Amino acid sequence: MTAASPVEHALEVLGAGGLVAIPTETVYGLAADASNEAAVRRIFAVKGRPADHPLIVHVASAEQLGAWASRVPAAAAVLADTCWPGPLTLLVPKAAHVLPVVTGGRETVGIRVPAHPLTTELLQRFGGGLAAPSANRFGRVSPTTAQHVRTDLGDLVDYVLDGGACPVGVESTIVDCTVEPPQILRPGAISAEQISHLLGRELAAASGPSRAAGMLASHYAPEATVLLAESADEAAVLLAAHPDARVLDHTADLVAYAQRLYADLRQADLDGVPVVVAVLPRAEGLGHAIRDRLRKAAH
Ligand code: TXA
Ligand code: MG
Numbered sequence: 001m002t003a004a005s006p007v008e009h010a011l012e013v014l015g016a017g018g019l020v021a022i023p024t025e026t027v028y029g030l031a032a033d034a035s036n037e038a039a040v041r042r043i044f045a046v047k048g049r050p051a052d053h054p055l056i057v058h059v060a061s062a063e064q065l066g067a068w069a070s071r072v073p074a075a076a077a078v079l080a081d082t083c084w085p086g087p088l089t090l091l092v093p094k095a096a097h098v099l100p101v102v103t104g105g106r107e108t109v110g111i112r113v114p115a116h117p118l119t120t121e122l123l124q125r126f127g128g129g130l131a132a133p134s135a136n137r138f139g140r141v142s143p144t145t146a147q148h149v150r151t152d153l154g155d156l157v158d159y160v161l162d163g164g165a166c167p168v169g170v171e172s173t174i175v176d177c178t179v180e181p182p183q184i185l186r187p188g189a190i191s192a193e194q195i196s197h198l199l200g201r202e203l204a205a206a207s208g209p210s211r212a213a214g215m216l217a218s219h220y221a222p223e224a225t226v227l228l229a230e231s232a233d234e235a236a237v238l239l240a241a242h243p244d245a246r247v248l249d250h251t252a253d254l255v256a257y258a259q260r261l262y263a264d265l266r267q268a269d270l271d272g273v274p275v276v277v278a279v280l281p282r283a284e285g286l287g288h289a290i291r292d293r294l295r296k297a298a299h
Contacts, residue, residue: 006161007122013159014039014126019046021135021149022058022122023163024114026087026172026188027142027262028149029058029132030157040101040131046156048138054104055131056089056112056172060123068111068129070095075199076177082198085115087168087189091176102131108178118163134171141220141262141297144169148266169259170289176206183207187288189258222265224276226298231279238277245275254286261293 004012010020014031017039022031030047032039034057044051057068062080066072069092072080076090094109103109111129114120123130134142135149135157143149146162173188175195182199183206184192196203227242229235235247246268250257268276278294281287 007118007125010122010159010161011125014130017042018158019043019156021143021146021153021157021160022114022116022119022130022132023146023161023166024058024116024119025085025166026114026168026170027144027166028135028146028160029056029114029130030135030149030153031058031130031132033126034102034129034131035097035099037099037101040099043131043133044101046153047133047136049133050138051101052104053133054106054108054110055102055133056110057098057102057129057131058112058114058119058123059129060113060120060126061085062113064113064129065090065092065111068095068098068109069093073177073182075175075182078198079175079177079195080113083190084113085120086113087115087172088112089172089174089186091174091178091185093178108176110174112172116163116166118161122161139221141222141265142171144259144262148263151266165259165263167259169261169263170293173289175203179204187292189286189289191285191288193285220262220293220296221299222276222297223269224265224273226265226276226278226294228294228298229277229279235277235279242275242277244273245277246271246273247277247279249279251279251281254281254290257281257290258286261290265297 022029062084089110089112091108144166168189173190174186176183181204
């Protein structure tokens with residue numbers, strides 16, 4: 001007899017309506033079968049998440065977009081083709097079968113093809129969609145390692161598929177393709193500049209009903225008070241006023257900054273650091289996403 005592989009075990013748990021923490025390139029997700037209403041409801045209970053905050057449906061490949069959308073807008077088709085698998089979520093009009101519990105009662109659904117070998121294998125063998133928010137408790141920073149998930153959720157998650165540390169470290173870029181022109185609802189590793197280039201046109205600033213769905217000002221908060229600095233000089237001034245503060249500054253390497261951001265904030269809490277002084281990167285490319293998450297942590 002051979003023991004079930006981790007992916008096989010995850011499949012069994014999902015098939016039985018359980019919750020599995022899945023590794024993705026961005027952050028860990030707390031996944032349930034998107035077609036099982038009771039299983040999806042458990043995600044909200046475990047996270048302590050309000051029911052009107054919609055979940056992203058994760059699928060194995062771009063070809064599945066049409067199965068979850070009632071209509072695939074041209075912009076969504078282009079972005080799915082060029083960016084998936086990858087750290088990008090596309091909002092499209094939902095297909096009739098998509099459960100209201102997944103979309104928070106909305107007529108749109110967020111779809112994403114994550115790029116992580118274990119989760120790709122899981123999704124291919126599962127066949128359907130996995131509804132998954134980030135696997136943290138509501139209002140806390142997202143988990144970027146299996147240990148972060150265990151610390152946050154303990155026995156509330158039925159299985160943690162350990163895929164190591166997430167290489168991107170911040171949540172996916174969300175593009176609302178149901179409006180004209182498309183809007184970026186959440187900045188991520190795929191930048192607004194790239195998306196605008198791929199679509200060959202300017203994007204609109206986020207506004208309207210999709211913007212309001214769970215885009216809270218404070219969302220990624222550690223225990224420590226986070227103070228923001230626009231430069232190393234400004235950080236030095238803040239540090240003089242708060243000698244017990246820890247400085248967070250990886251502005252020389254934004255990929256590393258994003259990758260380490262949540263682990264660094266969690267570590268500051270574990271170490272009992274009362275104040276984190278975070279140096280903001282310049283507002284370009286990945287810098288937008290890091291600034292966004294730091295602002296929310298500081299709120
Ligand atoms: O990188 C990611 O996107 C991670 C990994 C696990 O895939 N997931 C993630 O999920 O960050 P979550 O639930 O923590 O954040 C998704 C955000 C929420 O703010 C939610 O309100 C918004 O996306 N969202 C999802 N579906 C939406 C919809 N139909 N309309 C408007 N906002 C939506
Ligand atoms: Mg989240």
